[in-house]
Amino acid sequence: MPQHQKTPKKSTLQFSKMHGLGNDFVVVDNVTQNAFFSKDRIQQLSDRNFGIGFDQMLVVEPPYDPEQDFHYRIFNADGSEVSQCGNGARCFARFVKNKGLINRNKITVSTKAGKMVLYLERDGLVTVNMGRPNFTPAEVPFKANKQENTYIIRDKDQTFFCGVVSMGNPHCVLDVSDVDNTDVEGIGTLIGQHDRFPEGVNVGFMQIIDRKHIKLRVFERGTGETLACGSGACAAVAIGQIQGKLDQEVRVDLPGGQLKIKWQGKDSLLKMTGPAEHVYDGHIQL
Numbered sequence: 111m112p113q114h115q116k117t118p119k120k121s122t123l124q125f126s127k128m129h130g131l132g133n134d135f136v137v138v139d140n141v142t143q144n145a146f147f148s149k150d151r152i153q154q155l156s157d158r159n160f161g162i163g164f165d166q167m168l169v170v171e172p173p174y175d176p177e178q179d180f181h182y183r184i185f186n187a188d189g190s191e192v193s194q195c196g197n198g199a200r201c202f203a204r205f206v207k208n209k210g211l212i213n214r215n216k217i218t219v220s221t222k223a224g225k226m227v228l229y230l231e232r233d234g235l236v237t238v239n240m241g242r243p244n245f246t247p248a249e250v251p252f253k254a255n256k257q258e259n260t261y262i263i264r265d266k267d268q269t270f271f272c273g274v275v276s277m278g279n280p281h282c283v284l285d286v287s288d289v290d291n292t293d294v295e296g297i298g299t300l301i302g303q304h305d306r307f308p309e310g311v312n313v314g315f316m317q318i319i320d321r322k323h324i325k326l327r328v329f330e331r332g333t334g335e336t337l338a339c340g341s342g343a344c345a346a347v348a349i350g351q352i353q354g355k356l357d358q359e360v361r362v363d364l365p366g367g368q369l370k371i372k373w374q375g376k377d378s379l380l381k382m383t384g385p386a387e388h389v390y391d392g393h394i395q396l
């Protein structure tokens with residue numbers, strides 16, 4: 111090999127940079143590699159000036175049980191490990207196929223939230239079976255005396271009306287009249303730290319255009335506002351449906367682009383379809 115093209119040293123780790131509608135990820139194959147990242151190291155690597163820069167890190171592992179093809183772990187930019195990542199699931203599917211870790215277009219995977227089935231579609235999009243929305247407050251977790259379609263959350267001199275659901279991770283969704291002129295960071299920070307959410311929460315701001323179309327911005331737990339949030343889009347549609355405002359198939363316009371969400375209510379499985387893009391491959395000095 112010519113001198114200038116040295117192969118990466120042993121102490122480096124290969125990764126792929128990917129995104130789903132601008133919600134961006136570093137994806138690491140820990141099937142053929144074996145890396146451990148401390149919370150501090152993830153925070154360093156997620157920094158957009160001093161590191162690689164990403165919203166979440168996805169670590170792909172061999173399956174934890176024989177029924178699944180893989181397990182994957184999800185770490186927010188602040189290094190916290192979480193259980194669900196909708197845009198990340200689509201990028202995970204694209205990654206394992208691109209890397210030749212699987213040669214099928216239907217992929218089963220487990221995360222801390224449970225099991226999911228992913229489909230690489232012929233049109234290049236990816237469909238994820240995101241499971242059943244869970245409205246039981248204690249399982250979000252959210253402190254409430256009883257389950258409601260809309261809760262009142264008070265903080266000092268402000269009152270918020272919102273829906274609350276788990277998609278495997280906690281979500282709170284507020285209706286707003288103009289999502290482009292909403293204080294997403296201020297309200298997102300305030301509700302995100304509210305003591306009724308003991309494990310924090312992803313805060314969605316939904317502007318209903320009609321029963322089949324919403325605009326959405328999400329202030330994510332452990333990361334801040336992202337250009338898109340897949341599980342947040344699922345949460346907004348599920349909450350909009352139980353509040354009687356949305357139909358079973360909804361187009362969700364996020365700042366980074368569009369997702370299609372389908373949910374037939376009650377105990378049916380919620381499906382999300384959208385893109386997953388590869389940007390570049392790199393390596394990290396360990």
Ligand SMILES: N[C@H](CCC[C@H](N)C(=O)O)C(=O)O
Pocket residue numbers: 133165166186192193194195196197198279280312330331332333336338339340341342
């Ligand atoms: N961006 C992800 C959500 C990451 C969830 C994370 N912020 C959490 O703490 O639950 C998505 O597309 O669903």
